[in-house]
Amino acid sequence: MIRDDIKAAQLTAMKAGDKESRNAISLIQAAIKNRDIEARTGKAPESDDALVIEVLQKMVKQRRESIEMFSNGGRQELADAEAAEVAVIERFLPAQMNEAETTAAILKIKDELGATGMKDMGRVMAELKARHASELDMSKASGLVKAALS
The missing domain is CATH 1.10.1510.10 (Uncharacterised protein YqeY/AIM41, N-terminal domain)
Structure with missing residues (x-):
């Protein structure tokens, strides 16, 4: 722990x-x-x-x-x-995902949820947080989710 x-x-x-x-x-x-x-x-x-x-x-x-x-x-x-x-x-935080890994995770979630546009951003962000909250900075991930959904 x-x-x-x-x-x-x-x-x-x-x-x-x-x-x-x-x-x-x-x-x-x-x-x-x-x-x-x-x-x-x-x-x-x-x-x-x-x-x-x-x-x-x-x-x-x-x-x-x-x-x-x-x-x-x-x-x-x-x-x-x-x-x-x-x-x-x-030193005590788990290794953070880089931009490429974050983008890959976002695209995977987007495909699984069938997200098509900005109206789905909340669902994608919620799922991303549930799966990877400890491994990424959610504020940076927000911009990547916007880019993936637009």
Whole structure:
């Protein structure tokens, strides 16, 4: 499980004296704990790994947005710190599908559902998320689905 990998990495970082990794992993654990608390009142995810992956993807997305803002604002040292956190977080995410693999998955789903136009985009996106949510960035996939359906 990913949660166990994160705990093991925390111990390794502490023993090695890697302060940056330790801090980033602490942030990951805090975000996961917050999500666990939220999950108590709402609908629980299908698996623990799905919950952890969802949290990690959200953290990466937030940091990438911060990197862009810091870079545009001339604060490169802050952008570099965020990039270092992204590198630590991505160690725990499953391998992401490249554009060619994503397009192939979209075309397969499109054929299976018989999707013909933009009116079917919601169905295709829902099926894509159900099958490959942990392996791809849904915001990038959205543009590829639009291209495949137009």
